[in-house]
Amino acid sequence: LDENVLYLARDAEVLIYDATYTDEEYYAEKSSRVGWGHSTWQEAVKVAKAANVKKLVIFHHDPLHNDEFLDKVGEQVAQRFPNSLMAREGLSLQLLPPGEISEEVGASA
Template identity: 55%
Template sequence: MELCAGGSLVLIDCGSGARNFGRDLHAFPPRPFDLLFTHTHLDHICGLPFFTPAYDGRFEISAWAGHFASEGGLADIICRIMSPPIFPVAAKSLKAVTFRNFKAGADIPRDDDLVIRTVKLNHPGGACGYRFELKGKSICIITDHEHGDKKIDEGVRRFVEGADVMIYDAMYTDEEYKQFVGWGHSTWQKAVELALDANVKTPVLFHHDPRRDDDALDEIGEAARARHPGTLVASEGMVLSP
């Protein structure tokens, strides 16, 4: 995901779409930006070895993760996937990237007007949600997250309160979820319920089950909008503007 806020650029996670996005970035003058990881499961980091700005020293990329207990967590994980026999190019070749860790719940330090807050999520191995605030507008990214932990759920509820946009893990339906308790994902019904309870203007259903086709997602979108008229179903290439 790409976030443009004022003059700031922030990327959230680095899946397979990072390859094409990196190519697009080279069409503009190099600039510093942050890369925030919600967590480091393979589908969220597999694009970094193919993200060409990371190899270009003219860029300055601060890569952040907030779900590790150890200081070396993020760098260690990237080194593991970028080493033989998994990948032929070593992580030390990522000349533009500086790896940084924080503890979920802390704000990301910045020198501009964009505020980035974080919250702990419930996902195997840990995960972190983000809230971005600028000039009275706010967007929250809550993925990958499984509802059901009372303490974490209460923290997420406070975290997303009053947000203009909430991008939320909606991989399952409530009926499907019974088979996948503990897998680290939530349901579209919980997304809508949270949005209504926390006065979120636009909930965006995200992280769809890969087996679900467009027709099924259209049906979910209709059912969700019947409960919360502002609900959107995320799609590749979707652009949201304030």
């Protein structure tokens, strides 16, 4: 894990993480995405756990991934990091100062 990323994410209330790919896609022998400037949801979970993040938001989905694929990824993320969600069109988050109750506010797409 990148120490700079861990430092920035440490004890964050919310970590919004670019997880465009799966590990399988990212490290694929014939079509590797290493160096493309994006990451994986598996790496996002590792960072969130190591940095003691309270809520993990997965965003920047590959346009080739359909809703069914993203629903499956969302389930896998939730299994490994229960306080997580998949960003989607129309989603908004209300961030409040510490000590106030924050709620997810969704807009209709």
